[in-house]
Amino acid sequence: MSTPHSELPPVSSAARESALVKRLAGRGAEVASEPPSVWFMRQAGRSLPEYRKAREGTSMLESCLMPELVTEITLQPVRRHKVDAGIFFSDIMVPLKLAGIDVSIEPGTGPVLTHPIRSKADIDALPPVDDVYRAALEPIREAVRLTTHELDKKPLIGFCGAPFTVASYMVEGRPSRDHLRTRALMTAEPELWARLAQWVADISGEFLRAQVEAGASAVQLFDSWAGSLAEATYRAHVLPFSRAALDYVRDLDVPRIHFGVGTGHMLSAIHEAGATTVGLDHRTPIPTAIETLPAGTAVQGNLDPALLFSSEEARFAEAARIVREGRTAAGHVVNLGHGVPPETDPQVLTDLVAFIHEQ
Ligand SMILES: Cc1c2[nH]c(c1CCC(=O)O)Cc1[nH]c(c(CCC(=O)O)c1C)Cc1[nH]c(c(CCC(=O)O)c1C)Cc1[nH]c(c(C)c1CCC(=O)O)C2
Structure with a gap:
């Protein structure tokens, strides 16, 4: 390798002072x-032909x-789309793989997972989160350094999976509808x-911290499946561990987004886990979220991904409304209510970004 990546200059302060980061x-x-x-x-991924080409012959992890x-x-x-941030290309399962768990x-x-968690013995056998694990994160640090160097003034958003969502894959062994x-x-x-x-909070928290230390300007904690929980269950069994994951970057002064699908019934709890910004899916009205959350909390979202397959007229009308409603928040960053579906026409996203920037 000819470039001494680890000697790249530190992340641009312009990225950390960008409008997007201030809003978050x-x-x-x-x-x-x-x-x-x-x-x-999910702005990176299968909706882009250049992604499918780059990934040919290499497994996801x-x-x-x-x-x-x-x-x-x-x-x-x-x-391609001129979005205002990159989201680090990785996956919520990468920390498991780096810790030595057999996952694909x-x-x-x-x-x-080849061996789902089914007993106390399985939990006893989990590897320690130690210097060996932190050393295994080096390809992540290297990728963040390279990426933030290329992004220059645009921020990179780092992320990890929240303990409930990641643990549900570990316990169920594969995707599950109800996480029973x-x-x-x-x-x-x-x-x-x-x-x-x-x-999980420890391996994911270390993964998150590695990204911020290497140059990410904001983070998002994905608790995609937390919406399947009652608020009381969430508070008793999940919130403390999501907080523990976010605590790994609390001293690093970057905004923290917390997102889960279908969490409109417990937005305050999602915020209390340690977020500066609460991510909203398309079912939660932005004004309701602003009213529910403490003053000073930012919001992110929340265009229904189905609108990517609707008429441009309907899509732009919704985007304009979302921008308008977001102006009354302490900070608002436009996003979808969940990830970009793989079938999305990329031109629709490019045009949508241009329209949003004109508002
Ligand atoms: C639940 C979850 C996962 N991974 C993730 C979540 C939380 C977000 C959410 O709720 O969608 C998070 C994730 N996964 C990926 C990203 C990176 C970047 C981005 O958002 O642009 C992020 C932030 C890449 C990916 N992660 C994955 C892909 C697709 C891989 C491919 O090209 O085949 C990408 C681009 C694979 C993945 N990984 C996971 C699933 C359910 C899948 C889809 C499997 C499929 O339908 O084929 C677990």
């Missing part, structure tokens, strides 16, 4: 005259450990559950 920190008033900020969950490839894939949607991501299915085994474990064996959730 609840400092939207400082940049009120600037165009709205927008990025999309393998590609996440190849720094040049990660940089290229992270930059693809930034180049099966195309069209999702994460699959996981939810049963919480109440049947709360102490075992707590050990598993704390372990």
